[in-house]
Amino acid sequence: MASAGVETKKPGNDNDFVQLGNPHVATMKEDVLYHFSLSTSTHDFPALFGDVKFVCVGGSPSRMKAFIKYVAVELGLDVPGADYPNICVGTDRYAMFKVGPVLSVSHGMGIPSIAIMLHELIKLLYHARCSGVTIIRIGTSGGIGLEPGSVVITRQAVDACFKPEFEQMILGKRVVRSTDLDEQLVQELARCSADLGEFPTVVGNTMCTLDFYEGQGRLDGALCSYVEKDKQEYLRAAYAAGIRNIEMESSVFAAMCNACGLRAAVVCVTLLDRLQGDQISSPHEVLVEYQQRPQRLVGQFIKKRLSAA
Template sequence: MNSHFQLDNPNLGKEDILYHIGLTAKDDLQSMFQDVKFVCMGGKPSRMQKFAAYLDDKLGKPKTSRREKGELLDISGSAGRYSMYKAGPVLSVSHGIGQASLSVVLNEVLKLLHYAKCNKDVIFIRIGSSGGLGVEPGTLVITDQPYNSTLEPVFLHISLGRSIPRPCSTCPDTRRELLNCSKNLGIPAVIGNTMATDDFFEGQCRLDGAFCDYSDEDKMNFLKRANQELGVKNIEMESTCFSAMCNRANVKSAVICSALLNRLQQDVVDATVQDMDKWQQQSFEVVAAFISNTVNDNVVS
């Protein structure tokens, strides 16, 4: 099914400065980005650089990749806030930690696609890490329904002093295809619900932050409720905002995160660097397989 990208804002125009990604609406964004069909986002600049390089090789180093001196160019590097790379029809973008940081760059990436006239069949995928709930470390959790910190299936957007509940959901077809890709690659993955929180410590029921006014029993009761009653399989900090903004723009979205630990058993990540690198690589392989399959099926022109 086609998705027709659209932004509902009559104030957008040629004078727009995309400050945080180092571009402006006056740049020739159409010739630079019109072929973009996928936007992959993740927290760390290094993660998205590695993913872009991996995908560039996987796609056979397309001519439309953006390079400088033979290396993929960090298009947004001059702005000093985020990193963005272009590998063929794919943008690989860092978004920092949390929904506030994500919303800034996602606003500007959406406007970039608007000015580049990418108005059809754009798919957004967040690639991240998370704390698992009832899943083994290393499992990829593909988000079905995102929940906020109060276990409501909405993103609470604050505007003009009002709290506005924005619907947040992911694309069923995309998440099923990601799961199929993981099965074909022999990589452990599940589809489950995700809780997105506003902070890493108290918001995620940890006991080891600077402050804590609840007991271990309180923590476990809440986490078990999220897992057993709502099917929450992992906890991170971006999925509600990410999916809600994609829904508002009428673009398909998916979230795939490796579980670094099982929060029903421990609070502290004790996986080795080698294990975490392996799990990150597996998420790259699954998303790259999905993109390659989509390209080969002629969904991408």
């Protein structure tokens, strides 16, 4: 039975295999990952995914396909003319691509969308008997007090009240999970960015909200019950609390990975400084280059890890 309070217990991690926080799955005759259009009765998960060591997730299917193409080239696994087909071709909910030990998956926008994807992704890794997996969210965000194009490596995901927790109602009861991320992984990614030396990178907290407009203090939505002064006070308080960017997926991502014992990180580029405005005004080609920055950083991280193996 779900209960109130902070959930801190993690499942076991024997032999570093991916574990679930749900004993019922092991007793199921068939597990249908409906939103991936995959099933344990029709797909050989260990054969398809057993070698996965790195999972990168991001909002849009096109961005995650671009990422797998980039990683294929960086790892020397690119095949001329390769199309990298969508593994989840039977559904339009999510897209999934794979090259070597790297899996790239889209998650849509917002907490509900990424949460559904993560339930099925973690079960996929479990059924495939994957071990030693690192999972990283790469995406875009609004910055606070940062130059647009800066990359933020998240230390803690916090909610709109600046608390490092994710709250969910389960069976009518309030359950709170920790949103801490792997500090060793944070520092490893920071060193990789320093090695690259291509763009400004900071380590800071990330605020995860339930909404893009009022939830993030914007003045340009269809509804707004506050003024510029209120917005500025809120964002400056967030900055004082160590928050450097705002997005809509990091809290549940951190909470679910934490609860299943997965090493996880969040790497997002900022598209604007929210202290200076609410609308993204950079030219398209500039935004495209910004969005490639987390990909380049994570690609460098993966290459470095594999070369040390």
